[in-house]
Amino acid sequence: MGGGLHGKVLDVLGREIAAGVHPPGSVLRTDEMEQRFGISRSVAREVVRSLASIRLVVGRQRVGIVVRPREDWNAFDPQLIRWLLAADRTAQLKTLAELRTAVEPIAAAAAALRAADEDAARLVALSERMVATARAGDLDTFMAADVEFHRLVLRASGNEMFAQLHEVVEELLRWRTGHGLMPEHPRPVAVRLHCEIAECIRSGDRARAEEAMRELVAEALEGTLAGLTSTPAPRAAAGITATPGDRSFN
């Protein structure tokens, strides 16, 4: 994970800002940070640089480090996404689920045009594996295949911005299984759609790949929103939060 001292302090401050402890417009002063965390100016300044890079703050001479309005924040930064998830999981998951709904169908269409044969074959293999594990009720293995499936579609789209969103999709999928939202045997229609998507990408059927993915994510979005409203007090969190050892390095 990142630099020892720097990373720890950054994480604390990032969480606090994301959680609204320091609301937009409020100011932090570097010498306060030094005192509070017992760090030197070098470290404090570098933490500020990192926060500034995510557009959470801006340093102004004679006034201090001011927290920027929320709409300025770089909402796509993976670190910030984690902080926001920790602060208000419900709202952030909703945002992420909607983003996924937008991107994956187009990514599937692009993959149908541009995917290498090797990747297409792997997608078909993964979809078959999902059929098997769904039947067996092996949810963990199913999810692993599911995560890998979507990661591969996004990568095969040939669009580096789409590819980057695999973390977002992964977070959503993990959250669903971690919350018992998935039925013990994943819905057959979902499994079938994965197979259809893989086959369409393999055969280059752009339109059907897009449409099948649209169906899939529409259903997933529905399920996610239902889960979010029905669990106002999300409990326990089976290791999603990533506090201990910074997951997601890539």
Next chain:
Amino acid sequence: MGGGLHGKVLDVLGREIAAGVHPPGSVLRTDEMEQRFGISRSVAREVVRSLASIRLVVGRQRVGIVVRPREDWNAFDPQLIRWLLAADRTAQLKTLAELRTAVEPIAAAAAALRAADEDAARLVALSERMVATARAGDLDTFMAADVEFHRLVLRASGNEMFAQLHEVVEELLRWRTGHGLMPEHPRPVAVRLHCEIAECIRSGDRARAEEAMRELVAEALEGTLAGLTSTPAPRAAAGITATPGDRSFN
């Protein structure tokens, strides 16, 4: 470019990395940076922090600042987007146009559900202004309204990640006008689609708003791709041009 020294050096190094001058895997050492730019250790380290925050590099003790593989870069960072545009405008615009195609229809659908009356009214007003300026052939004013229109749709979607992409859309729109890619009088169908989208968002017709936006961005994507392949060397667009692939404006 905010910070004085820091910002300048960061910009140079960011451009270079984005352009492939320092390919992934290569290492930069901070003392080299100090010499090259005539800066102090503090500044050099903070520049590294900024680059690390965008995931362009990672500092490792005893080895140096190593450039990370391209797929690790945070492709959504506005700064990096600018650097990539400067390095390879064609490829980056293609990526951005595709992203836009994915997001805007869903954003329009969301806006139809969630937009405040005030914003919806403003969208209708903007679409009417586009009708007028299109008829008059006032392309600059037309584009300004167009930019504002899409910015507002993204904002009204209520999804902060969508809202953040207004810069991307703006970049695409500006590029098209700056290239004489659009006809003197924007195509009526595009103008009409803007009106339809505004009206659907106002009336809460989610499905039609999404579909109309899908038509709009599909046409825009076509036009952008055509412009990218047909104009390898951007120059001052003599005459009305309208290359064969000329598409409407958005």
Next chain:
DNA sequence: CCTAAGCAATAAGTATGACTTTATTGCCAT
């Protein structure tokens, strides 16, 4: 002869103090 333990060299990471720049604030004169 090859593996494993230890050592030294190196470059990032941290700490500290002095100095510079810049924007705000408030006073003063117009």
Next chain:
DNA sequence: ATGGCAATAAAGTCATACTTATTGCTTAGG
């Protein structure tokens, strides 16, 4: 009231000394 002119406060920059972790070599042990 308006305009400009200091005083000032906090970020920004610089220079240097010290710490820590990694790598690669060297040597001890099997």
